[in-house]
Amino acid sequence: MTEKIVPLTDLQIASKAKMLPIWEIAKNAGIPEEAIEPYGRFKGKIDVTKLPKKATNGKVVLVTAISPTPAGEGKSTVTVGLSDALTRLGEKTIVALREPSLGPVMGMKGGATGGGYAQVLPMEEINLHFNGDIHAITTANNALSALIDNHLHRGNDLKIDPRRITWKRVLDMNDRALRNITIGLGGPAQGVPREDGFDITVASEIMAIFCLATDLDDLKERIARIVVGYTYDKEAITVRDLGAQGALTLLLKEAFKPNLVQTMEGTPALIHGGPFANIAHGCNSLIATNTARSLADIVVTEAGFGSDLGAEKFMNIKARHGGFSPDAVVIVTTVRALKMNGGILKENLSEENTEALVLGLPNLERHIHIIKEFGIEPIVALNRFVTDSQAELDVILTWCKENNIAVALTNVWEEGGQGGIALGKEVISQLNRTKNFAHLYNVNDTVENKVKTIAERVYGANEVIYTDKALKDLAEINRYGWDVLPICIAKTQYSFSDDPKLLGSPKGFPITVREIIPKLGAGFLVCLTGDIMTMPGLPKHPAALNMDVDKDGNAMGLI
Structure with missing residues (x-):
């Protein structure tokens, strides 16, 4: 009797990987020794003020996806695998990603550092607290809340209406019980009673500012502009009115430095900032992207969820603020996700069903149309799963070719960068073509x-x-x-x-x-x-219930 082979989990694969010391990764990326601040042996922060100037910035490859499903599309996995493939093809490449939030890590999604043999490392440390950036953002946000309530308690010179305070506290966890709360109870010594609530940290405006600021001065000025509420006369009150922008920037100054780590194949990776794309703008920090552009010839980055959310906001918000545009766009799709969009339940996805696949293809077609609206011809990355049949793969490959859509079959989860070579070649080809990028709207319109x-x-x-x-x-x-x-x-x-x-x-x-x-x-x-919430809740069976730590301190169940 043949023994069934159980595939390794992402965490098991990551734990067996050999990492290079962070100073070697920095050297390979062109980061001088004085600009790297090690956080242990395999993580570091970059002091961007000490980086050498480059005459031209690297080109940006944006990875997006079709509408997400519970089956999972592997967008981050493809993003990491593509960066390794481009490195294998001789291109000086850096991948720039968002930081995982503990809310989805402990909730439904689990880890968020790619998968299989296309991961960023150290996987468990990145997924759990990382270098403390999100904690710093949480602290800065809640320090502002404390200063607002202290101002009310100490006489309220600004005449802030407690009923019209719009600033909320935050927590980096899915906790629906905190969406609406009452604070200041217990008598005069406990503060001014009022209604309040919590958002998840990645929905905080501090996070959005953190990810769009270009330097410390810009960070401070943006924080000063935050509207925290209104007076009894319905006039806006800002952080500048409270005089708190300096203290909040001070809390963020170390976190604001981009984080350097590595892929499983040693490609430099910048992971910094992490707003959700369904409730925020869904892209890693602009300072990390610009840092990567200043160091590499090609920067591979991603935007959250599908092109209707993350990619649209990347184009109309991040790229607009940053003064650049993507030079190529990859849309990740899978047989599984298209079958779900064709009406098949998750538990039936392993069964071949080309009819459902055809019914789901309009979803891919719409995402292709969205990218074309910005003047860019996208590349479809068909991310292969072991349950996909050749007939199903052929349906998508044939449809793309019949509609003159560039497409590449990828297998980076199993093969790492080697499984993304075809996609890498398509991307390089696209980078050499003229693009006609344009934003969808003028900001001065209504x-x-x-x-x-x-x-x-x-x-x-x-x-x-x-x-x-x-x-x-x-x-x-x-x-x-x-x-x-x-x-x-x-x-x-x-x-x-x-x-x-x-x-x-x-x-x-x-x-x-x-x-x-x-x-x-x-x-x-x-x-x-709709009913979108800025503080998500946990699912019936949170991913946290599958996690543990062994006697040697090794993480378990983090996938």
């Missing part, structure tokens, strides 16, 4: 027109509905002159619509904006749609 443009050209909606609350918010935004900011729509990741159950490629549906939140420090307006 808020309504900007939202309508995204809803129609990206989502496929035919109508935008504003609740009474949203219309009131819009009037205030127009009154203050904040209407000239880019738009960040908070929407479910599972559908082009604001209904997570409407899969595939729906068209002609309404999008309902229920609230508009000005984020002056970040430099955009957040439009909340």
Whole structure:
């Protein structure tokens, strides 16, 4: 009887990998010794002020995906595998990724550092606390909350209306019980009673600012612009009014330095910042991307969830703020995800079903259309899973070729960079072509027109509905002159619509904006749609319940 071979987990594969000391990774990336600050042997921070100047910046490859499903598409895995493939092809490459949030790590998603033989290392340390950046952001956010409540307690010279404080506390964990709370109870010595609530740290405006600031001065100025609430006369109160921008920047100064780690094959990796794409703008820090561009010839980076969320915000927010555009875009798709968009349940995905696959292809087609709207011809990365049949793979490969879409079959989970060579060659070919990138809207257009443009050209909606609350918010935004900011729509990741159950490629549906939140420090307006929450909850069986640590301190169950 043949013994069944149990495949290694991502954590087991990572634990067997041989890592280079961080100073060797820094040297290979062109980072001088005085610019690297080691955090142990295999992690470090980069002092960007000590980096040499380069005449030209590297080209940017953005990796996005089709609409995510519980089956998993492996976008981060492909991103890491592609960077290793480009390194194998002789290109000086750096991969730039977001930091994992403990909320999804302990919740549904588990680890977020790639998978198989296409991972960034040290995997467990990156997934658990890393170099303390998210804790610093949490502390800065909550320090501001403490200063606001102390101001109320000490006489409230600014006449802040406790009923109109918009700043919330944060926690880097999915904890639905903290969404709405009451604070200051217990008598005069305990502060001023008021309603409050918690967001998850990655939804904090501090996180968004952290990821869009270009240097410490810019970071401080953006923090100063944060609106924390309104007076009894309904005038905006900012951090500058409280005089707290210096202290908050001080709390963030070390965290603001980009983190250097490595892929399993030794490609330098910058992991820094981590806003969600469904409730924030979903991209790693601009300073990390610019640092990578200053060091490498090619920078591979990703944006959260599908192209309707992360990629759209990368183009219209991050690239706009950063003054650059992607030179190539990769859309990750899988047989499994397309079958789910074709109506197949997760438990039936291992069964061959080309009919469902064909029904799911319009989802891929829509994501291709979205990238083309920005003037870029995308490349489809068909991420192979062991359950995929050749007939199913051929359906996607044939469809792409018939529609003149560049496509490459990838197998980086199993083969590492070698499994991404075909994709790497397609990317290099795309980088040598002329592109006609353009943002979808002019920031000086009205808020309504900007939202309508995204809803129609990206989502496929035919109508935008504003609740009474949203219309009131819009009037205030127009009154203050904040209407000239880019738009960040908070929407479910599972559908082009604001209904997570409407899969595939729906068209002609309404999008309902229920609230508009000005984020002056970040430099955009957040439009909340559907029932999207800025503090997620844990699933019925959290990933945390599968985790443990052995007697030697080794992590277990972190996948």
